[in-house]
Amino acid sequence: MKIDLSGKTALVTGSTAGIGKAIARGLAATGAEVVVNGRGQAKVDATIAEIAREVPGATVRGIAADVSTAAGCKALLAAVPDVDILVNNAGIFEPKPFFEIPDEDWSRFFDINVMSGVRLSRGYMQGMLKRNWGRIVFISSESGLNIPTEMIQYGMTKTAQLAISRGLAELTRGTAVTVNSVLPGPTMSEGVETFVKDLAKQNGQSVEEAASNFVKQHRPSSILQRFARTEEIANMVVYVCSKQASATNGAALRAEGGIVNTIA
Known part of the structure; x- marks a missing residue:
């Protein structure tokens, strides 16, 4: 199978490190024009240069914007008004005992892990529907199914992403737009x-x-x-973004190494 996304524009949030960077690199290798996003311009520029070195001929640009805020999402949408592929990857985690998690942490986790994807999907999805092609992918986690006792606040946000992803998929009925989640395990x-x-x-x-x-x-x-290695998660995401994944919609796709002990 040769995945060719030439002519498509892909935005990957939180892509200056980790899984996000691996996804951006993987999408660049398919011929897509990739928009790297991070909070700091220096890291964005460094990631662009790194991907350009690793993927000869890649078309990569970057936007520094803090997607944990409404203002940051608005700035990103203004800088990149339309995309064909949106990967909602930006997120944080922090092991902390439940009784030590203040209200501020719950709000911070929700803003970064959940609202960033809500705001950007709201901004980009209507254009995808009008053009009758698009891919939205939420990077959730097996922790959205198996809530970890050491970071319940994180698990809560990952469950929320699954609900939002499935709900948005329902809005694509009869179109060539898909919305899915990918659930990594420890990576x-x-x-x-x-x-x-x-x-x-x-x-x-x-x-x-x-x-x-x-x-x-x-x-x-x-x-x-x-x-898992970051590239192993990225491989799943790149496939979900591909034209070949046209029949995969509203799915929660597990790349968690079998941690979730269920056959479905």
């Missing part, structure tokens, strides 16, 4: 790598030991039995 992005290094330091372990123990202790149902 070795830069942020997670820092978290694992901290665990290793606290427990006097190597990074490899800490990573292995985390999966065994906190995600014991994992069949993969390791952290």
